Amino acid sequence: MLIFDIIKSNNLARVGVIHTPHGDIETPAFVGAATRATVKALTMEQMRMLGSQAILANTYHLILAPGADLVQEAGGLAEFSSWHGPTFTDSGGFQIFSLPDVKISENGAKFKSHIDGRKFEMTPESSMQDQWKIGADIHMAFDQLAKSEKYGDMKEAMERTHRWLDRCVDEHHRLASSAERMQYLFAIVQGGDFLDLRAESAKYCAGKDVDGFGIGGVFTADGMDKMLQTVCPILPEDKPRHLLGMGQEPIDLFVGAENGCDTFDCVGPTRMARNGSLYTLDGRINIKNARFKHDFTPLMPECDCECCKNYNRAYLHHLFKTDEITAKVLASIHNEHFVTKTVANIREHLLAGTFQEYKKSFLGRYYPNS
Ligand SMILES: [Zn+2]
Structure with missing residues (x-):
C-alpha cells in the first residue's frame, strides 16, 4: 500500500507526504505535465530548480513513441528521463477518446496513431501492462471519456469506467505479484458535473483495493467546489487524491486544495507560456x-x-x-x-x-x- 502521512487537516483540506519508491511528495503539490516524458521547453534540471517534486507522463503518447518496451529497457520513466524523482502516468484514456476515429467496445478502444496511422487497441489490461513497463510510481486506471456532457452519456461512461476499474485492479495486482519494485494504482472518479453520479462513482471507487484516486472526467471549473465537496468526503481519508488536468487558473488550485485534493497537474501553464x-x-x-x-x-x-x-x-x-x-x-x-x-x-x-x-x-x- 502506498504510504500517505497526513500531517494536518482542516475540514476537507489536508497537508501530507506521499512516500513513493522514488522519493517523497509534500502535498498539496503541483505535478509537472511531462506528457512525452518531458515538460515542454524545460530540462529536468530546470524542473528541479523551480521546485517541482513530481512529473506526470501520458501512457497514450509514450506507447506511440518511443514505446513502453523502450522505457522499460531504460529502467522506467524516472531513469529514462533522468528525472529520478516521483512519477505518475495518466492512462491515456482522455487522449484516446478525444481521437476522431476511435472505436469503443466493452473490451476497450481501437484507434490509429495520430503520428503514423498505426493501429492500436487499448484495454484496461493493456493499459496496466504498459503503465507497469513505463514504470511510474503511480498509475491511473483506464477510464472512458463520455461522448457528451449529457446525463445519459456521463452515466454510461461512468458505469463502463467502473467495470474497467475492476479489470484494472485485477491486472494491476497480477502484475504487482511478480514485480521487483512496487507501483501503485489510482481509481478514476467520474460523473461530470452531476453530483449524484459523482457520489455514486466515489462510493464505487472507495470500495476498491486501490492506493489513491484521480478525480477526472469532464467538469466545469465553476461547479468544482460542489463536486469536490460531494466526492472527497466519500473517499477514504488516508489515501491521496489527484485532481486531473486542473490548474491553469490559480483559483482552481485554491479550490482544489481547500476541498481535499492533494496533487494537481495541468499542461496549461507551460502551453500558455509558449504563447507569451x-x-x-x-x-x-x-x-x-x-x-x-x-x-x-x-x-x-x-x-x-x-x-x-x-x-x-x-x-x-x-x-x-x-x-x-x-x-x-x-x-x-x-x-x-x-x-x-x-x-x-x-x-x-x-x-x-x-x-x-x-x-x-x-x-x-x-x-x-x-
Ligand atoms: Zn518568475
Whole structure:
C-alpha cells in the first residue's frame, strides 16, 4: 500500500507526504505535465530548480513513441528521463477518446496513431501492462471519456469506467505479484458535473483495493467546489487524491486544495507560456503586447525564478517578437514555477492556519474584477 502521512487537516483540506519508491511528495503539490516524458521547453534540471517534486507522463503518447518496451529497457520513466524523482502516468484514456476515429467496445478502444496511422487497441489490461513497463510510481486506471456532457452519456461512461476499474485492479495486482519494485494504482472518479453520479462513482471507487484516486472526467471549473465537496468526503481519508488536468487558473488550485485534493497537474501553464501568456500576481499578461517594449522591470518582481531574477520584460518581449526559442524556455520556467510555488505556498499557509487570509489576498489581487 502506498504510504500517505497526513500531517494536518482542516475540514476537507489536508497537508501530507506521499512516500513513493522514488522519493517523497509534500502535498498539496503541483505535478509537472511531462506528457512525452518531458515538460515542454524545460530540462529536468530546470524542473528541479523551480521546485517541482513530481512529473506526470501520458501512457497514450509514450506507447506511440518511443514505446513502453523502450522505457522499460531504460529502467522506467524516472531513469529514462533522468528525472529520478516521483512519477505518475495518466492512462491515456482522455487522449484516446478525444481521437476522431476511435472505436469503443466493452473490451476497450481501437484507434490509429495520430503520428503514423498505426493501429492500436487499448484495454484496461493493456493499459496496466504498459503503465507497469513505463514504470511510474503511480498509475491511473483506464477510464472512458463520455461522448457528451449529457446525463445519459456521463452515466454510461461512468458505469463502463467502473467495470474497467475492476479489470484494472485485477491486472494491476497480477502484475504487482511478480514485480521487483512496487507501483501503485489510482481509481478514476467520474460523473461530470452531476453530483449524484459523482457520489455514486466515489462510493464505487472507495470500495476498491486501490492506493489513491484521480478525480477526472469532464467538469466545469465553476461547479468544482460542489463536486469536490460531494466526492472527497466519500473517499477514504488516508489515501491521496489527484485532481486531473486542473490548474491553469490559480483559483482552481485554491479550490482544489481547500476541498481535499492533494496533487494537481495541468499542461496549461507551460502551453500558455509558449504563447507569451505569463502569470503575475496581478493576473496574466501577454508579454507580446506593445506596452512591454520599453519595460525594463522584471516580469514579476516578487518571483525568485531564473527568468524573473535575471531578465526584464522588454527582453522577453523582444525574444517573443523575434520568435527565439529562449522565449519559450524562460516563459515556461516562470509559469511552471508560479503554479508550483503557489501550491507550495498554499501548503505553508494550511500548516500555519492562515490559508483563508492567503486565499483572499491572492485571489483579490489576481482577479480584481471578480
Ligand atoms: Zn518568475
